[in-house]
Amino acid sequence: MGKRVLLVEDEPNIAEAIRFVLTRGGWQVETHADGRTALDRIRKAEADVIVLDVMLPGRSGFDILRDLRADERTAGLPVLMLTARGQRKDREIAEAYGANRYLTKPFANAEVLAAIEALAGGPAPADSAEGP
Numbered sequence: 001m002g003k004r005v006l007l008v009e010d011e012p013n014i015a016e017a018i019r020f021v022l023t024r025g026g027w028q029v030e031t032h033a034d035g036r037t038a039l040d041r042i043r044k045a046e047a048d049v050i051v052l053d054v055m056l057p058g059r060s061g062f063d064i065l066r067d068l069r070a071d072e073r074t075a076g077l078p079v080l081m082l083t084a085r086g087q088r089k090d091r092e093i094a095e096a097y098g099a100n101r102y103l104t105k106p107f108a109n110a111e112v113l114a115a116i117e118a119l120a121g122g123p124a125p126a127d128s129a130e131g132p
Contacts, residue, residue: 003124004028005116006047008038008064009082010056014105018051018082021109022116026124035059039067043074048120051112052099054083054090062093069098078119082107 005022009015010033019029032041035056042050042064050068054061061081068074079101081094086104094102101115117123 003048003120004030004046005049005051006042006045007031007051008035008042008056008061009033009051009053010035011053017109018112021113025113025117027116028124033057035061035064038064042068042077043071048078049116050077050079051082051116052079054081054085054094062097065094065097065099080112080115080119082112 003026005027007015007018007029009018009031015031015033019031022029030045030047032038033056036058038056038059052061052065056064061083065079065081068077068079079099081099081102082105083090083102084105091102100119103111103115
């Protein structure tokens with residue numbers, strides 16, 4: 001069974017592109033698109049890594065991240081912020097709230113995969129049914 005990623009992204013095309021890249025890399029990917037319910041979904045997901053957009057409907061990814069870090073159950077969960085907001089101020093907010101990594105859109109597929117693998121402590125294990 002591969003490692004799990006919960007992708008909180010409201011843009012369907014971006015979510016599908018990331019899902020494709022990660023699935024090819026051996027990851028199990030679940031998506032969620034609503035900022036209002038994202039925190040509850042993250043708490044239930046049992047994911048190894050969270051990929052979190054900043055601009056979400058209903059609630060900011062920054063607010064979600066702040067709440068994740070304040071909750072002892074999710075405080076240590078690796079979070080990659082992936083956003084179109086690339087200004088220094090946005091990066092500083094993400095760092096202050098406890099983001100582990102911060103990537104801006106547009107992104108290179110390999111860069112996203114490498115960031116997630118680094119946060120999870122390595123690549124997703126290969127499916128044993130596929131052989132060596």
